[in-house]
Amino acid sequence: MMPDKNGYFGKYGGVFVPETLMPALEELKKEFFLAIKDKSFKSELKRHLTEFAGRPTELYYAEKLTKYLKGPKIYLKREDMTHTGSHKINNCIGQALMAVRMGKKRIIAETGAGQHGVATATVAAKFGLKCDVFMGEEDCKRQALNVYRMKLLGTNVISVSSGTKTLKDALNEAMRDWVSNVDNTYYMLGTVAGPHPYPLMVRHFQKVIGEEARRQILLKEGRLPNYIIACVGGGSNAIGIFYPFFKDNCVRFIGVEAGGVNMISTMHSASITAGTPGVLHGSYTYLLQDSDGQVLKTHSVAAGLDYPAVGPEHSYYKDIGRAEYIPVMDIDALKAYDLLSKIEGIIPALESSHAIAYVIKNSRKFKKSDLLLVNLSGRGDKDVGRLL
Numbered sequence: 001m002m003p004d005k006n007g008y009f010g011k012y013g014g015v016f017v018p019e020t021l022m023p024a025l026e027e028l029k030k031e032f033f034l035a036i037k038d039k040s041f042k043s044e045l046k047r048h049l050t051e052f053a054g055r056p057t058e059l060y061y062a063e064k065l066t067k068y069l070k071g072p073k074i075y076l077k078r079e080d081m082t083h084t085g086s087h088k089i090n091n092c093i094g095q096a097l098m099a100v101r102m103g104k105k106r107i108i109a110e111t112g113a114g115q116h117g118v119a120t121a122t123v124a125a126k127f128g129l130k131c132d133v134f135m136g137e138e139d140c141k142r143q144a145l146n147v148y149r150m151k152l153l154g155t156n157v158i159s160v161s162s163g164t165k166t167l168k169d170a171l172n173e174a175m176r177d178w179v180s181n182v183d184n185t186y187y188m189l190g191t192v193a194g195p196h197p198y199p200l201m202v203r204h205f206q207k208v209i210g211e212e213a214r215r216q217i218l219l220k221e222g223r224l225p226n227y228i229i230a231c232v233g234g235g236s237n238a239i240g241i242f243y244p245f246f247k248d249n250c251v252r253f254i255g256v257e258a259g260g261v262n263m264i265s266t267m268h269s270a271s272i273t274a275g276t277p278g279v280l281h282g283s284y285t286y287l288l289q290d291s292d293g294q295v296l297k298t299h300s301v302a303a304g305l306d307y308p309a310v311g312p313e314h315s316y317y318k319d320i321g322r323a324e325y326i327p328v329m330d331i332d333a334l335k336a337y338d339l340l341s342k343i344e345g346i347i348p349a350l351e352s353s354h355a356i357a358y359v360i361k362n363s364r365k366f367k368k369s370d371l372l373l374v375n376l377s378g379r380g381d382k383d384v385g386r387l388l
């Protein structure tokens, strides 16, 4: 389904930004609709996804996990096998091509743990764009290796010392920069959140995951999966694998949120399960806020899921019942991380481990004849350091 012309999925989405950014978003929207109809844009995108990102990624039958759980048949979509090790590269290649097409010489981005920052720095190097990444001072300390990677790739990392010195402050700084430099600067958003057209555009660049998986499962099994399971931070890997199956009503979608330490405190990031609708980062969507509308501090062992809101399309799927959203706790994600490593020889990202954990915990609730498609959004090499 497409959002309406103002960028609403049902009542979610829209454009809640300062007036000064409206022309930039209008320009981006116009160029995006032209680009996706442009044959040469399409073929360039396809070429870079193949030659640089390593697509298509494998659809892997997790035979040992399937046997171990004695439950449904489990397939993993191997986004961990892409260049830079997660699905984020799909979106960054697409948006870098947008920046080039629009004649912008500089890109900026915000990053929390640094994964989107590294993917952005990677495409900036490849496409010869100047790049500034905003990162909270706290995050810079916690993720020193990613700061080093970005610098090595030629990106300037701007440490943000306002507020809580984390992702949301980095995002505010990036927005401020964009307001004053819209003429030469392209803003590269990392997930299906933010003001229209970002949720639509990022979905467009991530739906390659689901399009490939749909073809692959039909080839291997001759039928569609019964369930698709993906972790949800901002929601881009989940929308990427769900969306091409949207009209297949027999396929059920399960979005796994970060249940953190527990759901009683605020030590989690389960925006849909525990949130209420409000406006954050330019769009109306479910978010974690107190009764005064103050955004709550969040937590997840998986940095990529540690975000207080979710893309508006997920809020819509939740309300119409197209997808279910369920929290999984840190401790269960860590167990899944360990189990998949030992049993399949695949070290999953802690984010992706949430989706695996959901399958492990619920293996008895599925039928043995069920076919499960799980999005393995990224590899876990990045996580080994902090768990030592």
Ligand SMILES: *Cc1c(COP(=O)(O)O)cnc(C)c1O
Pocket: 086, 087, 088, 115, 116, 190, 191, 192, 231, 232, 233, 234, 235, 236, 237, 238, 304, 305, 349, 351, 352, 377, 378, 379
């Ligand atoms: C960033 C990230 C996520 C979370 O982001 P989404 O937009 O929800 O996909 C999940 N998995 C990995 C590996 C990530 O790097």
